[in-house]
Amino acid sequence: MDPEIPKYFANLASIYGPVFRIKLGSKRSVVVSSPATAKEVLRDKDSIFANRTPPVSTFSISYSGHDMVFSGNCAEWRMLRLVWSRTILNKSRLDSLYSLR
Incomplete structure (x- = not known):
């Protein structure tokens, strides 16, 4: 190339x-x-x-490829995204972890 x-x-x-x-x-x-x-x-x-196929290496470190990063664009992914944004990325959680960041 x-x-x-x-x-x-x-x-x-x-x-x-x-x-x-x-x-x-x-x-x-x-x-x-x-x-x-x-x-x-x-x-x-x-x-x-x-939608993309996850790399083979992710199957050993994730739940058989069922996680937010490598899930397809489906109902499961939308649910994971919603849970992630409401529990992990909310303002109070980010403020409490400010010292770690």
């Missing part, structure tokens, strides 16, 4: 179009180089692209 990654991806986009798939190491990645397409992907289709 070219050391200047954005130029490299721009060259690939001129060959393959504004959206293409590339394999980086063992992971397949989607490159979106058009601003209009990026807007659609990030705003309109965000729930589709938000």
Whole structure:
């Protein structure tokens, strides 16, 4: 790969179009180089692209991948996010842990 990654991806986009798939190491990645397409992907289709497979290493340190970081965009994730924001990230809890931060 070219050391200047954005130029490299721009060259690939001129060959393959504004959206293409590339394999980086063992992971397949989607490159979106058009601003209009990026807007659609990030705003309109965000729930589709938000789901990702967790790395294999997380299964040994989490509950079989069932945690807030690697859960898919589903009801379980929304519930975990709600519990997290109400119990961990509330103002009184943050104020009580100020010295630790």
